[in-house]
Amino acid sequence: MSSKTNYYPLVILALVAALVGVSWLYVFDKAAQYNGNGQQQQQQSTQQTYHWKLVTSWPKNFPGLGTAPETFAKLINRLSNGRLTVTVYGGGELVPPMGVFDAVSQGTAEIGHTAAYYWKGKIPAAPFFTSVPFGMNAQEMNGWLFYGGGMELWREVYAPFGVVPLAGGNTGVQMAGWFNKEINSVDDLKGLKMRIPGVGGEVFSRAGGTAVTLPGSELYTSLQSGVIDATEWVGPYNDMAIGLHEVARYYYYPGWHEPGPTLEVIVNQQALDSLPEDLKAMIEVAARYANQDMLDEYTARNNAALLELQNNHEIELRRLPDDVIKALRVASDAYIEEVIGSDPLAKKVYQSWKTFADGAKNYHHISEQAYINARDL
Numbered sequence: 001m002s003s004k005t006n007y008y009p010l011v012i013l014a015l016v017a018a019l020v021g022v023s024w025l026y027v028f029d030k031a032a033q034y035n036g037n038g039q040q041q042q043q044q045s046t047q048q049t050y051h052w053k054l055v056t057s058w059p060k061n062f063p064g065l066g067t068a069p070e071t072f073a074k075l076i077n078r079l080s081n082g083r084l085t086v087t088v089y090g091g092g093e094l095v096p097p098m099g100v101f102d103a104v105s106q107g108t109a110e111i112g113h114t115a116a117y118y119w120k121g122k123i124p125a126a127p128f129f130t131s132v133p134f135g136m137n138a139q140e141m142n143g144w145l146f147y148g149g150g151m152e153l154w155r156e157v158y159a160p161f162g163v164v165p166l167a168g169g170n171t172g173v174q175m176a177g178w179f180n181k182e183i184n185s186v187d188d189l190k191g192l193k194m195r196i197p198g199v200g201g202e203v204f205s206r207a208g209g210t211a212v213t214l215p216g217s218e219l220y221t222s223l224q225s226g227v228i229d230a231t232e233w234v235g236p237y238n239d240m241a242i243g244l245h246e247v248a249r250y251y252y253y254p255g256w257h258e259p260g261p262t263l264e265v266i267v268n269q270q271a272l273d274s275l276p277e278d279l280k281a282m283i284e285v286a287a288r289y290a291n292q293d294m295l296d297e298y299t300a301r302n303n304a305a306l307l308e309l310q311n312n313h314e315i316e317l318r319r320l321p322d323d324v325i326k327a328l329r330v331a332s333d334a335y336i337e338e339v340i341g342s343d344p345l346a347k348k349v350y351q352s353w354k355t356f357a358d359g360a361k362n363y364h365h366i367s368e369q370a371y372i373n374a375r376d377l
Helices: 008-047 067-079 097-106 138-147 150-161 198-206 216-225 236-241 269-273 277-312 322-342 344-366 368-375
Strands: 050-056 084-089 111-114 163-170 177-179 193-195 210-212 250-253 262-268 316-319
Touching: 050 067, 050 097, 067 084, 067 111, 067 163, 067 262, 067 277, 084 277, 097 111, 097 163, 097 262, 138 150, 138 163, 138 262, 138 344, 150 163, 150 344, 163 269, 163 277, 193 216, 198 210, 198 322, 236 277, 262 269, 262 277, 277 316, 322 344, 344 368
Parallel strands: 050 084, 050 111, 193 210, 250 316
Antiparallel strands: 111 262, 163 262, 177 250
């Protein structure tokens, strides 16, 4: 008797196996497509390029002040391998020198290089992030901003304007300025017309002088023609570059009004938010580099320029008399008390600033100052 083989179970198993195989192929193909799209999207994000405008308050490529934003922009271009290019415009090329903050706030330019104390009219707390008379030097300002809570306060102050600040340079202690008249006592300040802007100008006026605001391009002719009797600018490096030693005889120190002015890199918040995280980090790194690089340059260039002025030009280097310095200090303290008394945010910033400044001064009495005194023995 012959037997019939039952193939139905084998056929069913083969069909099930084929169905499973087709399903896995479908899933694998979809996964590959997903991964490919994800990688493509990530690659597109990495390869996307951004072209930003940087406006400044300085003449393009002006020594120190004008070269700092160029240094910042070039470093960004290098770090990003061209993914973020920054084009620098000098003061007046795209917006007026004093229009930088508004231009960045409104998005006319994505980024700016300027100084916070220019905005004291709209932001009373702003000068504390640049420099106030008899305030902190460059080393102390960097300590407060980066390790003393200053940067967090700065960003809080600028947040309502859609602007993110970064420290972007420092000249170090400036000079008191160029004078066509001798200053032998506080009485010599009375009626003296001096180009000195910002908080320094307010203080100078309270001490008996007449503060005048002029752009740097007009200082030489104004001093030469007698429109002003004196002017401050920066220090030997920048002052010699515009020829102030040719139109004034007396060069006074110390720079009571700007002991360590921090310049700022300001970024439009929306523009910053549009960048991937690595480009945001590059902006932070480039600003930090420019901040230190500018201070290093001024330390070197001021030394050489002062020697040139003393050895090869007929100037007289003078120290301001003690009674003048004391009168300016009294006027400065009174002005700051008025500012913090009328603006709660300025008071909040000042309390942090003052606490740090007092601590730094206390330590520097036995460190920096003590060493300099010992070195001079």
